[in-house]
Amino acid sequence: MTVGLLVVSHSRLLAEGVVELAAQMAPGVALVAAGGTDDGGIGTSFDLVVAGLAEADGGDGVVVLCDLGSAVMTAETAIEVADAPERIRIADAPIAEGAVAAAVAAAHGATLDEVVAAAGTARGGA
Amino acid sequence: MTVGLLVVSHSRLLAEGVVELAAQMAPGVALVAAGGTDDGGIGTSFDLVVAGLAEADGGDGVVVLCDLGSAVMTAETAIEVADAPERIRIADAPIAEGAVAAAVAAAHGATLDEVVAAAGTARGGA
Amino acid sequence: MSGLGGGLDGAWARRWAEAIAEGVADRKAELTALDRAIGDGDHGENLDRGFQAVLGKLESLEEGATPGAVLKLVATTLISTVGGASGPLYGTAFLKASVAAGERESLDAAALVEVLTAARDGIVARGKAELGDKTMVDAWTPAVDAAAAAGDDVEAVLDAAASAAEAGAAATEPLIAHKGRASYLGERAQGHRDPGSESTALMLRAAAAVA
Amino acid sequence: MSGLGGGLDGAWARRWAEAIAEGVADRKAELTALDRAIGDGDHGENLDRGFQAVLGKLESLEEGATPGAVLKLVATTLISTVGGASGPLYGTAFLKASVAAGERESLDAAALVEVLTAARDGIVARGKAELGDKTMVDAWTPAVDAAAAAGDDVEAVLDAAASAAEAGAAATEPLIAHKGRASYLGERAQGHRDPGSESTALMLRAAAAVA
Numbered sequence: 102m103t104v105g106l107l108v109v110s111h112s113r114l115l116a117e118g119v120v121e122l123a124a125q126m127a128p129g130v131a132l133v134a135a136g137g138t139d140d141g142g143i144g145t146s147f148d149l150v151v152a153g154l155a156e157a158d159g160g161d162g163v164v165v166l167c168d169l170g171s172a173v174m175t176a177e178t179a180i181e182v183a184d185a186p187e188r189i190r191i192a193d194a195p196i197a198e199g200a201v202a203a204a205v206a207a208a209h210g211a212t213l214d215e216v217v218a219a220a221g222t223a224r225g226g227a
Numbered sequence: 228m229t230v231g232l233l234v235v236s237h238s239r240l241l242a243e244g245v246v247e248l249a250a251q252m253a254p255g256v257a258l259v260a261a262g263g264t265d266d267g268g269i270g271t272s273f274d275l276v277v278a279g280l281a282e283a284d285g286g287d288g289v290v291v292l293c294d295l296g297s298a299v300m301t302a303e304t305a306i307e308v309a310d311a312p313e314r315i316r317i318a319d320a321p322i323a324e325g326a327v328a329a330a331v332a333a334a335h336g337a338t339l340d341e342v343v344a345a346a347g348t349a350r351g352g353a
Numbered sequence: 354m355s356g357l358g359g360g361l362d363g364a365w366a367r368r369w370a371e372a373i374a375e376g377v378a379d380r381k382a383e384l385t386a387l388d389r390a391i392g393d394g395d396h397g398e399n400l401d402r403g404f405q406a407v408l409g410k411l412e413s414l415e416e417g418a419t420p421g422a423v424l425k426l427v428a429t430t431l432i433s434t435v436g437g438a439s440g441p442l443y444g445t446a447f448l449k450a451s452v453a454a455g456e457r458e459s460l461d462a463a464a465l466v467e468v469l470t471a472a473r474d475g476i477v478a479r480g481k482a483e484l485g486d487k488t489m490v491d492a493w494t495p496a497v498d499a500a501a502a503a504g505d506d507v508e509a510v511l512d513a514a515a516s517a518a519e520a521g522a523a524a525t526e527p528l529i530a531h532k533g534r535a536s537y538l539g540e541r542a543q544g545h546r547d548p549g550s551e552s553t554a555l556m557l558r559a560a561a562a563v564a
Numbered sequence: 565m566s567g568l569g570g571g572l573d574g575a576w577a578r579r580w581a582e583a584i585a586e587g588v589a590d591r592k593a594e595l596t597a598l599d600r601a602i603g604d605g606d607h608g609e610n611l612d613r614g615f616q617a618v619l620g621k622l623e624s625l626e627e628g629a630t631p632g633a634v635l636k637l638v639a640t641t642l643i644s645t646v647g648g649a650s651g652p653l654y655g656t657a658f659l660k661a662s663v664a665a666g667e668r669e670s671l672d673a674a675a676l677v678e679v680l681t682a683a684r685d686g687i688v689a690r691g692k693a694e695l696g697d698k699t700m701v702d703a704w705t706p707a708v709d710a711a712a713a714a715g716d717d718v719e720a721v722l723d724a725a726a727s728a729a730e731a732g733a734a735a736t737e738p739l740i741a742h743k744g745r746a747s748y749l750g751e752r753a754q755g756h757r758d759p760g761s762e763s764t765a766l767m768l769r770a771a772a773a774v775a
């Protein structure tokens with residue numbers, strides 16, 4: 102049982118950085134970055150998100166972390182065309198802090214619902 | 228009156244990505260990334276943070292966004308050696324979402340206290 | 354053409370998409386300037402990228418394609434190419450519109466109202482904005498209401514929708530935004546027109562112009 | 565040397581720093597393994613990087629440097645080189661310790677207790693952890709308490725501090741963490757020793773060993 106994570110950001114660097122940060126504490130968890138537009142510009146890419154969902158899903162589900170509202174809308178649209186939409190959840194959490202909390206939970210074998218809940222407890226800040 | 232922003236992350240990519248994201252909506256605001264260790268590894272660099280504080284401060288103050296608790300501690304330590312610690316504030320906010328909100332406020336000429344407050348309203352998520 | 358009580362066929366849908374592409378290309382800078390004031394300054398570029406891609410895709414669509422087939426092609430292309438909030442929003446709108454159009458060869462006024470309503474409902478389902486949140490919904494909802502009240506003539510329906518969308522877009526100016534990037538600005542968004550409501554008005558005016 | 569009621573001089577402080585560097589290098593893998601279980605697996609590397617840098621800096625410190633000067637050099641070096649939470653924490657500890665040591669040429673038992681207390685207070689001020697939060701504070705606070713109760717002999721003070729820190733580190737095992745990375749683990753942190761409490765015990769045992 103290992104839930105995967107997909108990090109959807111308007112910035113390729115941001116998505117990759119969040120993955121790098123979360124990976125530190127979550128060896129063995131599938132952490133996938135879908136940041137920026139198809140050509141690496143600022144924005145979100147439906148195609149990258151669709152591919153990322155497939156890559157992150159090892160069978161136990163995927164939790165999606167997003168930076169802004171439009172990333173959430175892109176993710177929701179992508180989930181509608183995913184193979185197994187019932188095992189994908191968008192976390193209501195800040196992207197970086199939520200990803201770390203979710204990754205730690207996933208690394209310890211938490212279920213999909215538990216990983217979503219873990220992300221939701223993160224709030225970040227001093 | 229333009230408050231600057233410093234983004235302190237354990238990941239160089241994450242800090243640069245947050246700056247890239249926030250810059251979209253905040254032309255003219257000094258947005259500085261201090262991510263990773265001196266040699267680009269995962270961790271925080273006191274020296275990069277000290278230099279970043281100086282770079283972000285155009286005279287109207289700096290709001291600092293951090294990813295994890297140890298970034299906050301590094302920032303606090305750096306503030307103690309800064310030239311004008313009284314005009315530096317660490318935001319109690321998620322790093323990416325807080326930076327966007329803070330940058331927008333700064334771009335519209337908000338004061339240091341207003342920019343900190345703007346960051347604090349951001350929570351991120353779906 | 355349609356007119357004279359006739360329905361809107363696949364050729365109309367194609368002309369509509371082409372007219373939007375032309376209008377967006379012409380007014381790209383204006384849409385982007387609106388977005389620069391209260392957003393990230395890319396709305397014109399986003400839509401232009403999307404509709405130029407639509408033009409390319411239309412070339413390979415079969416001649417006698419139904420309105421629904423054209424709308425679906427627009428939808429999937431916008432979803433894949435726009436890269437901003439307006440991508441999933443307009444993409445979902447055109448997708449729901451294509452589902453509402455179904456297999457019909459042509460749309461009469463009642464079907465057209467269904468199609469426009471489905472588009473608006475798609476945007477609301479995707480973005481969860483309410484009327485008055487200073488988004489494209491503030492152009493779509495009055496447009497749908499006006500369309501439903503405009504009677505049996507498809508040209509009259511589209512003209513009513515376009516005029517209502519234009520008024521709705523203008524009426525976003527005094528509002529504070531509660532969705533999208535402009536919501537970061539609080540009261541500072543007041544006095545600026547929502548870019549998405551303006552592009553919606555452009556789209557619906559284009560629909561009327563080519564009917 | 566000190567002993568026989570004598571104070572701890574700058575040479576002792578220097579030996580202390582060198583002994584920590586040696587101990588951390590020897591036990592780097594062990595500290596990192598503790599951090600891998602409930603953190604990000606870098607505590608040994610972080611401290612080794614920091615104390616190897618300290619060794620380099622000590623070479624250029626003047627011969628007769630006071631304890632305060634040595635402690636200050638350790639502080640600034642750790643702050644600049646560790647790169648993890650333990651950098652600002654131990655950095656602040658050694659900085660406050662150096663301030664407490666002041667210009668003194670040597671530290672008697674009372675001064676030593678002041679120095680250790682200042683170090684602990686620095687960590688608490690920086691990290692805001694309370695006793696029982698499963699952090700290095702859980703080693704420092706019992707160490708400071710034991711030091712204060714150990715009497716007038718500096719060796720006895722350091723030995724008491726080291727033993728109490730060792731017991732405090734062991735006592736972190738059943739705890740849930742409320743600060744630092746281990747706090748992400750909730751109950752899963754139980755059964756694991758906090759790496760920072762273990763490195764604190766190492767440091768205080770080194771202080772006693774070279775006194």
Ligand SMILES: Nc1ncnc2c1ncn2[C@@H]1O[C@H](COP(=O)(O)OP(=O)(O)O)[C@@H](O)[C@H]1O
Pocket residue numbers: 170171388392393395396399400436437438439440442476479480481482487488489490532533534547548549550
């Ligand atoms: N949640 C939402 N519901 C409805 N419309 C929205 C929503 N969020 C944004 N919009 C619309 O999208 C427009 C901005 O589109 P665009 O600039 O292309 O995207 P982005 O904001 O991602 O750069 C806004 O002017 C607004 O009309």
Ligand SMILES: Nc1ncnc2c1ncn2[C@@H]1O[C@H](COP(=O)(O)OP(=O)(O)O)[C@@H](O)[C@H]1O
Pocket residue numbers: 296297599603604606607610611647648649650651653687690691692693698699700701743744745758759760761
């Ligand atoms: N807020 C805090 N207060 C006190 N000690 C802390 C705090 N946060 C972390 N620590 C200590 O730091 C240790 C971890 O140090 P290290 O691994 O070098 O840093 P990082 O967690 O940044 O990788 C923990 O074992 C704990 O003892």
Ligand SMILES: [Mg+2]
Pocket residue numbers: 388392393394395396437
């Ligand atoms: Mg935009």
Ligand SMILES: [Mg+2]
Pocket residue numbers: 144393395436437438
């Ligand atoms: Mg955009």
Ligand SMILES: [Mg+2]
Pocket residue numbers: 599603604605606607648
């Ligand atoms: Mg660590």
Ligand SMILES: [Mg+2]
Pocket residue numbers: 270604606647648649
């Ligand atoms: Mg670390």
